[in-house]
Structures are given as C-alpha cells and as structure tokens.
Amino acid sequence: MILLSCSSNHCSLSSNVMASAAAPSTILKSSSIFPHLGWGRRRRSCNLPSINRGVSKSTVAYYGLRSPPYKLDALEPYMSQKTLEVHWGAHHRNYVEALNKQLEKNDILYGCTLDELIRLTYNNGNPLPEFNNAAQVWNHDFFWESMQPGGGEMPKLGLLEQIEKDFGSFDNFKDKFIEAALTSFGSGWVWLVLKREKRCLAIVKTSNAINPLVWNDIPIISLDLWEHAYYLDYKNDRAKYVNTYMNHLVSWNAAAARMARAQAFVNLGEPKIPVA
C-alpha cells in the first residue's frame, strides 16, 4: 500500500504519482488534536519510494513525544519541575528523536505499533539497536502515567483484593516492592506486573531498557531507577526516592484502569459454573 505523503501546496494527484494512492486522510495527525486525552495517537507518515522525486515530501516522523497527564510542576515537592523538565524534556525526548532517526533508515521496522516494535526489536534477548530507544520511549510514557499529583495511599476494591491475594497484604507488597527497588544494581526499572501464564501479580526488576512486554506480561505500575530519575531531587538517596514514590506519587487509579483492561486478556477468577 502506498500512501501519499504531501504538504498542502504540493499535494498532487498528477501523473508523476505512479501509485494508486489511498486518500491522504489516512495519514494520522496526532497529539495536536488530542493533546489532553490519556491516549495520544502516534503520528505516522510514509516515505514515498524514490520514483516520486518530483513530489516534495513532508516531514517524516514515526513517533511523537507524549506529554505526561499533568503539568510539569504538578508533582512538587516530591518530584521537582526541574526533574520533569530534564527527564521528560531532554531524556524522553531524546529517545523519541533517536528512535525516529533510526526508523528513517530501516524500512523493515516501519509500520508497527510501539508495543509490536519493542517485541520485534527485542529479538528474543539479542536486541537490535532500535530496541533501546523504542523500549525507553514506551517505558517513560508508562512511568509518567504511573504517577499522579496526590498519589500514594492505597489501591481499592478489586486491585486491592488481588494484591492481598498474591502478596498476603498491601503492606507486604509495599515492603517487597521497596526491597526490590533498593536491591537493584545499576540502571533499570521495578514493575508490578500481571503475569499472563501464572495469572497472578508479581514484582519484577529489569535492567536498562527492558520491560515486561518482552515476556508478554502486563505491566501495572513502574518505577524508574535510572539515576537521572531521582538524582536532582534526592542525589544518592535512592531509598528516600522510592519511599516517596510509594507514599506520594504512585497512581493507583492508573493501576486500577490497567488491571481492568488486563482482565480482558487474563482470566483471574474461577469460572462461575452454576450448579444445577
């Protein structure tokens, strides 16, 4: 399928376009239309093959930088605006731009969703160069949405029940999560995941850019343990950062929404077979 990629002045259905073009409206324009909804559409457009040199190409961008669902100062004093500005505005942005640059040169990887791209480039443990950037883009999107102003406290209802079922109590889960974060060496992440096969919640540590998608598990919340995530605010005091995250930042609302969605894919209950 060949799409027309065109800027408005030069968009032409003229004779030098050899392909049977789909309507230009299939090019998705993204976050300019839906900036504040939780779901941003990824902007995608397509390089024309070189036969169409006469048509001027519009900007090619495969993925966009999604904004956190709150203002950059909304997490003060637990995570400073300065941190958000550098972490989101520089680190996260760099991953997006680096990924787009890599994808320009690689036709085979074109056209995936970000989730698919991560699984593909993970290459079963022998990651391709695009993996790091793709995974870190996804990881940071997920991380911002795992936090909220006025976060912390406790999950409720179904999520709480599941945590109590799989960890004994919420306090036990919290202790285990913090312990995992503090025994992580180097750069990486800690996750609460729903394991598909085992059909239970678990705490998982990953290093560098790896995330549970590569094992086909469903992440529920994440915590960024790269030093850049906390150094400006907490310097070397990782313990304080982790505790602050659990007490004031973690968004159990986001976690509950993710759990609800996950249950479309993972059956957590016993089948309710009516007895005659």
Place this chain on the structure above:
Amino acid sequence: MDLTKNLTLPELPYGYEALEPAISGEIMRLHHQKHHQAYVTNFNKALHQLSAAVADGDTSAVVMLQSSLKFNGGGHINHSIFWKNLAPVSEGGGVPPKGRLGSAIDEQFGSLEALIQKMNTHGAALQGSGWWLALDKESKRISVETTANQDPIVTKGPTLVALLSIDVWEHAYYLQYKNVRPDYLKNIWNVMNWNYASAVYDKECPN
C-alpha cells in the same frame, strides 16, 4: 582466607574542588563520600554475611551473596582506580602522555586524538551504567573496553589491567551536565592523569 578484613574508603589524592571546572566539587563530594562509601560499607556487610554463611556451611546463602559482592566489590575497585586516574591541572591533569605509552598509543590508534575520539564514542553509547577503560593486556596491546554496572575490568579478561577509566554512571556527572554526557566526556580529558597511566604501562610492560 580471612573474610573479616574490611575495606576502607581510600583518601582522595586531591581536594574536592581540585578538578573544577571539569568536575564540580559537589559531584566529587557526593561521589566519594556517599557513593564510594556505600560500596565499601555494603561490601563489608556482604563479606561479613559471607563469612557467617561459609562457617555455617550455608551454600545457598553463599551463592546469594555473590551479586552483592560483585557489585559492591567492583564498585570499590573501580572507584579506587578512578580517583587515581584523575588529577588537577596543577598536578599534570590533562597533559598528554609522553614516553612509551605515548608511542604505543600512536602506534595502535594512530594518534591520541583518535583514541580519545574512540573512547568518547563508546562512552556516549553505553546504555545505563558502566565503565570504560583503556587498558593493557599481557599481550601488550592497549584496548578500549566497556563494562556494565560495576563490573571491574578483569571481568573482560583476567590479564587486563586498567590504564584509564571513566565513570559513566549518571551520578558521576548528572548534577553538572544533566543528560549531556558528551560534554562530560569532552571535559574530563582536561583532568586525565596520564602520569598514572604511563606508570602502570611501564610497570606492566617492562621493556
């Protein structure tokens, strides 16, 4: 083997502000007094636990402690070398190597600039945490290596010796350079202690 001999934090061979403006005093203070100290403290703790586990014949515990020993022990080894790899400008920091190391570099890499270029490329590309040393095999070749997390250079080869190291963990530069690691890599050469590197080279490669 005396498992109870504790590590101690080595002294810095210069003041905390001595490497400015390449590396700020604030970073040096935190890096030495907090990060390196934590490696020392945690290694001693793990060593103590190892000693108890060995005495009890608790094989599982012995195995479980390995990652902590590797991480914290490596952290201590690496940072102890790192402090010696740096020197204030007033004490020769940044002065290029002469003598046999200088010729070896020119011979194996083309020029000092080429070596610096290569090291900076590797260092900038290293994802996450890690180290990155130019060093000398018993085969007498100098090579640029990177290691992950706090793995010491011997994990790349038992006959490898560190000539130079550059800590690319974010804590080594973040407060000053934020995410712009390439600037840190460019400036650190101004305080690189080639005297130390030459001395190690001459010792390990006697003519």
